[in-house]
Amino acid sequence: MLRRTLYGLLLAAPLLPGGLACGDNNENGCEPLSPQTAGLIELEADGSLPWNPSCEPCPRHPEGGVMLRCSAQRVPFGGAVLICEYATCLHDGRRPEGLREASVLDPGSELGALFAKTAWLEAASVPAFLRLAEELQAHGAPEVLVKAARRSAGDEVRHTRAMQALARRHGATMPEVDLPPFEPRSLEEMLRENAVEGCVRETFGAFVAGWQGRTARDPEARSTLRAITRDEVRHAELAWAVDAWAQERLSEVQRERLHQARRDALRLLGEEVEGHQPPEVLMNEAGLPSREQARTLFQGLSALTA
Numbered sequence: 001m002l003r004r005t006l007y008g009l010l011l012a013a014p015l016l017p018g019g020l021a022c023g024d025n026n027e028n029g030c031e032p033l034s035p036q037t038a039g040l041i042e043l044e045a046d047g048s049l050p051w052n053p054s055c056e057p058c059p060r061h062p063e064g065g066v067m068l069r070c071s072a073q074r075v076p077f078g079g080a081v082l083i084c085e086y087a088t089c090l091h092d093g094r095r096p097e098g099l100r101e102a103s104v105l106d107p108g109s110e111l112g113a114l115f116a117k118t119a120w121l122e123a124a125s126v127p128a129f130l131r132l133a134e135e136l137q138a139h140g141a142p143e144v145l146v147k148a149a150r151r152s153a154g155d156e157v158r159h160t161r162a163m164q165a166l167a168r169r170h171g172a173t174m175p176e177v178d179l180p181p182f183e184p185r186s187l188e189e190m191l192r193e194n195a196v197e198g199c200v201r202e203t204f205g206a207f208v209a210g211w212q213g214r215t216a217r218d219p220e221a222r223s224t225l226r227a228i229t230r231d232e233v234r235h236a237e238l239a240w241a242v243d244a245w246a247q248e249r250l251s252e253v254q255r256e257r258l259h260q261a262r263r264d265a266l267r268l269l270g271e272e273v274e275g276h277q278p279p280e281v282l283m284n285e286a287g288l289p290s291r292e293q294a295r296t297l298f299q300g301l302s303a304l305t306a
């Protein structure tokens with residue numbers, strides 16, 4: 001069903017060439033980017049800070065992403081500046097619990113920044129899958145699921161190298177993955193992460209990678225993303241297989257909480273899709289879907305998870 005949905009959606013992709021969207025909630029797969037200052041703004045007539053300033057002067061973030069909000073902040077010499085906040089969740093993968101934010105220090109270009117950040121997400125998915133494999137084994141899951149999780153970790157190592165190569169070609173370096181040691185957790189907590197990061201985020205990531213593999217103008221990016229899509233579809237299928245395996249191990253109340261977590265993650269993703277429009281160069285060269293195209297992909301995912 002997942003493959004049929006994906007291939008059906010990709011039929012809508014223009015052969016050449018073609019956001020995802022983001023919120024501000026790291027727990028749900030997006031991450032904040034460094035804030036940017038838009039310059040001096042005027043205070044209110046009574047000398048107070050404007051509480052709802054226009055965000056129009058906010059610049060585009062050098063790493064892409066979407067602007068979330070802006071606010072006025074006093075500066076020492078008496079005036080105020082506009083501080084703009086951004087986030088990104090492009091090319092979502094399976095983010096491990098506790099993953100600390102990282103910025104591409106020397107992005108080189110918007111394309112370089114995108115590929116470096118994608119490489120970082122791929123690298124972060126390696127420990128996420130190794131942990132999943134260990135936990136599945138500890139909970140007595142079928143060997144086929146344990147092996148699939150281990151194999152997925154190996155896939156993510158390959159994806160990291162491939163995306164790092166693309167980033168380097170565009171003058172950017174992948175940031176380090178900074179992750180605190182994992183603590184033991186319950187089956188339900190593991191499944192909640194699987195529902196949010198796997199059934200929603202990684203499945204959507206597979207759709208986006210598939211779109212990019214079909215529409216990116218950059219031939220190297222296109223072939224890399226095509227190869228990655230094949231693996232990402234399997235990763236998404238693994239998430240759904242884990243979800244199905246776990247159903248009878250949970251009480252009715254736990255099952256309902258799990259479904260609710262998935263519904264919440266889907267709703268947030270939908271809001272993010274409505275809020276983002278990637279820079280032209282990323283749509284053309286890296287094949288990122290426009291907002292309208294991301295909406296179509298999201299509708300496919302919604303139908304799948306209904």
Ligand SMILES: [Fe+2]
Nearest residue numbers: 093122156159
């Ligand atoms: Fe990946």
Ligand SMILES: [Fe+2]
Nearest residue numbers: 093125232235
């Ligand atoms: Fe993956």
